[in-house]
Amino acid sequence: MTMTTRRTALAGLSAAMLAMTALTGGAFAQSINLTYLIPSGADGVAVAEEIVKSFEAANPDINIDIETRPGGSEGDNMIKTRLATGTMADVFRYNSGSLFQAINPAQFLVDLTNEPWQADVQASFKQVVTAPDGTIRGAPMGAAMGGGIYYNKAIYEELGLSVPTTWAEFMANNQKIKDAGKVAVIQTYGDTWTSQLFVLADYYNVSAKDANFANNYTANEAKFATDPAALRGFEKLQEVFDAGYLNEDFGAAKYDDGIRMVSAGEGAHYPMLTFATTAIAATYPENLANVGFFAQPGDDAALNGLTVWMPDGIYIPTTTSNLDAAKKFVAFVASVEGCEAQTRAGGASGPYLINGCTLPDDVPPAVSDMLPYFAEGGQNGPALEFLSPIKGPALEQITVEVGSGIRPAADGAALYDEDVRKQAQQLGLPGW
């Protein structure tokens, strides 16, 4: 907050100085003010400030003010309201994939299909910011994330375990860890969103068996409850609970507890998205080297691969009055300089989706563990929410129930299918 006030003070000061130089006869270009809306959160703000700083250094005639908004569904509602009332900032950062589809991109966002920098954006990202009419409306902001399982390397070493490539190996590891008197799997249902990982991160395994699942699911032809591969995610969640592998306070512990526990060795495995690497680096830097990462194992070692989450996009609303300046800023974010600014501010948490962007050599193990899945011959695929516009809002409550033994897996999956129906109807999809 103080940063932004200081920024406005600076802006005022520079405006005054511009006025003075104008009076003294200098021919300065008119300075342009842009606003940039981002979700609040310490690491996100730090990254945005670093990007803005580098951009302003290269474009002295453009000044950017950072605004913050709440995250989660509160933030979703705010974005929708500001778009609907025509009061959106000049540039804003928001989710790609199914949430992107829910803000009517074709109506509210500027078409960026023909921008020259699109040539360097990877195709996998373009598809998650493409409006229903086939035009591309955003640029990537941040690094790709993997959904999978963090593990404590010290515990693995102590017990002589190796990284599992099948679910059976994973469960065998868990049993050994439990026998050694340690917590095998950390769950943090105090923050309900963290309960979904075993289901969502299992999607690579679903698509490995049925490449058409996402399309059939969107068309109301495939269901979690009736597709055995899709049901596995819910079953895995239940198996881990039934075997008694969880930390004692799993119902009340929160995300912050989870990253503390896995990095300090209070527990061996924590299913999570790899963006947590940035948080571990910021909060427990001394433990960062102790944390490794692997994809959620499936039933067949040969099909082992990583479920990938695309980063947020940045977008320009059609209501902006500074289109050229806003486009310049978006182009900067989607450039190699933009990636470098992000790495400087937040450390590297995964691969960028801009061609030519590289990661520093000294990335933490959790990041380097992720890279083989992206390398030549590696296997990865997007999460379901980037392939289908529907994601039921009650999934996190349902996974809490299945993961705490309140509801059996098959029941939970059927309930989720029911939940998804509402979202599909809301979006007006055919076949529902």
Place this chain on the structure above:
Amino acid sequence: MTATGTASAAPAPVLKRRSPYPGWFFLPAAIIYGVLFLLPTVASLYFSLTRWTLFNSTFIGLDNFAQFLREPFLIKGLINTILYAVITSGLKVVLGLLLAVLLTSQVAARGYLRSVVFFPVLVSTVGVGITFTVLMHPTNGMINEGLALLGIKGPGWLVDPNLALYSVALVDVWKGVGLATVIYIAGIVAIPKDYYEAARIDGATKLQNFFEITLPLCRPATSTVIILSFIGGLRTFDLIWAMTRGGPGFASDTVASVIYKQYQAGFYGLSTAGNVVLFVLVAALVIPLTMLLNRKQGHE
């Protein structure tokens, strides 16, 4: 109506009955009422019949109501809501009355104790919720740590699906009982002393005093407390949301939290329909209850 009816026959009395204020005098109030109350009510009735994304709305008739009533968690939410309202208002009546009897008797530091009982009413509900969430943590919470000192293994107050709703209800009672106590104190203080003196001459015990004099003569206070806390319990939201968010799973969902979740998910029309349902539910339960309580009072 009657005034205009008689107007044509006898104009003179109408002049007398006419309000001393001119018609335009009511206009500001009417505009405020219309814009702030009437318009939103009509608009929400309309939007409850549409599929509404904030960007556009499609008229879909009663589909939202059908969908809302089909919500798998709604029945549980309904039962929870009524359970919660009954528990909280029942406990507030009993505890409020007992505390009021204590605080109107000759105890030491009476004024101080009264303010202590009333204090939780003044604290922000969300603050209370967050504080108790910390206190009720299953392993590091102060409550279970205290129980552990006594050799008792405390339950997971907010994470046990069979317990979560009751834990929140107890906190609600702790927070709200002060208001009930104040209402009861006012009721008890208003009872004429003569009754107690007459009872003392007859040799009545303290228990008899309580059951034969205090309790019946406090009936207006009792019905006020019941109705206020029952309505409060039916539309309870903030405390539940701050403490459990309806969880674990859906174990402590109430109608209001189900509605809020639909808003969060972006189902604006659906949740507006839910609000209409909640409005009807509160009215359907509270109007008969009020009539019942008032009728009994009339017979006394």
